[in-house]
Amino acid sequence: MTPIAMDTGALVRGLYCILPEMVVIGTAILVLLADLLLPEEGKKRLCHLSVAGVAAAILSALWLGPGKIEGFSGMIVHDGMGLFFTLTILAAALLTLMMATGYSEWEGTQKGEFYALILLSTSGMLFMAEGTDLMTVFLGLETLSIPIYCLVGFHRGRMRSLEGAMKYFLLGAFSSGFFLYGIALMYAAAGTTRIPVIASMMRDARLYGNPVFLAGIGLLLVGFAFKVSLVPFHMWTPDAYEGAPTLVTAFMGAAVKAAAFAALLRVVLLTFPAILPAMSGVLWVLAALTMTVGNFSALLQNNMKRMLAYSSIAHAGYILVGLTAGGVAGGQAVLFYVLVYAFMNLGAFGVIMLVAQREDDGYDIDNFAGIGFRYPVLGGLLSLFLVSLAGIPPTAGFVGKFYLFGAAVRSGYVGLAVLGVLNSAVSVYYYLRPVVSMYMAPAPEGIPVPRPPRSAFSFALCASAAAVLLLGVMPASALEFAERSVLSLLM
Amino acid sequence: MTLDKFLVVAAALFCCGLYTVMTRRNAVAVLMGVELILNAANINFVAFSHFLSRVMGGQIFAVFVIVLAAAEAAVALAIFLRLFATTGTVEVDTADQLKG
């Protein structure tokens, strides 16, 4: 048996490397304990505590910096890319928790376990984004998923919430099984689950020619495809997104997607170059299918939540275009787009949360008729987020798509880029439908009065809008950060 | 005992799980199928770590997976229980309010 080289120094270095994760988990534990002590009317504090905890985690991540720190004998690494995704995920969690101040009051999620589950799920995402061992990635994936299953079904009396939770669970657990079996097969072929070690072994034809290894990579890819909802593994997405409490839907779209793409990017950028011809074909087809099916299904929707669910499928397809392109340019574009998508998505859901009054039927597009002029701020914000999702300048969505498709063209995937642009053109139709309805349709008599937002809620919306505009007008520094992050991974 | 015997057992278990998930309409039965898939992967991990690699990694992973599967089952059963309390059944087909 090999000697176990664990000493106090290794322990300290490991704990230092997962500082943001520890802060988030510590906050979750504190929230659970405080939930026991606080009286019913003091539950608001739990939300404030969670927001403070996530803010502290962001600070600790910044304090760690972009330098490479390995922990737990290489199971987890805090590098530039880890930092980028950590910040993206934590920002999404922060905005979600800020919106929770209002949402929890209206929808009865003012409970300790709600915040604790969000925080625990966030910690899983961070582990997934920083895991350099397939097993760490798997554990992160499960730590992320299990609280999300609970959150989707959090409205215990609402049939649709439970139904969404059941469907999400069944397919999610199924995909976890695929994921794990894929890891097992890769372990069989390579004898290790470390991503960098597998990557360095990939130069050997005996490994990438090994059918067991290829089957393992295939199963792993299917598991990832379920999690980031690529067609044809997307069946759960619209149902889970529509059924879940809207705040959870927003969180899922922004943060879960970021974490899954972080791990996928690490695997693809490091191990795929050796088997590129075989794999890029697979990714090409997946990206093309996902964009097309997502966009054309979204055209048919009348429910805003469901429409945004299909739009999130389409956006996964756009991001996959960047992954297919690969290399530094592709990776940079993916990182930037994941960040931008988090803000656009959270912002759009935040506004429709305010306008819709009832959880099930309040999200019909007809419900938005006429609010544009009656409530100019809400109308303007929603229009901004939808325009950015459609990828129209001067918003961040345009810059993101420009870099994604640009990377595809540079890597020689012109056809895929053209398909992406055509798809974006189609998507303009359904993104502008609510905008047209808000400004052009005559307001009905009993026009719904939006909920009065709490100050933290308004701040979260304004911050998202500012980020979307700022990243659209001055994307240089964020793009440079993304590029350095990808370079730090490939070095 | 050789490695390929373990692999055959694991692959057979994986296929059983897959078949269960695909064909059964009862949510609890589907959950059982998922557990079979996870256990198939576990057999692989332990077998590979015993026969191929000098370190214990695979066997540790199996322990992690067992615990994760339990946590997953706990959450799943809680969801199914609420569904049963609302609709009186856990058949997958009866949950059809969400579509489009």
Place this chain on the structure above:
Amino acid sequence: MSGLLASLQFSSPYFPVIVLMAVAVGLSAGFVFLSQWVGPKRYDRTKYSEYECGVDPLTTSTVRISVKFFLVAILFLLFDLETTFLYPWAVLYRSLGLFGFVEMGVFVGILLVGLVYAWKKGALEWQ
């Protein structure tokens, strides 16, 4: 047919065994079908009951179990399985040193928080 007969080796030591097996299978199968065919068929309540002899069952076997068992069972399952981690840790305790001790302290601490939470929320009450 003659080829098959010729291939049979009557002197083989296994030949009696094969004959015995054929007779045994044929007889037992034959008796089952024979009793099915000639035996009288009478069905009544006693015949249809779960047990033809012994104590009568008090209730049906598909009784609903109280949901209270579910919570206890799940809590037991989770805390029981977490002890899986304790065994490898205990075996290697000496070589892991302080590292292992702190790790396990954190792990058990988190479990303890879970237990306190379940307790205070009333999951362990049995009203």
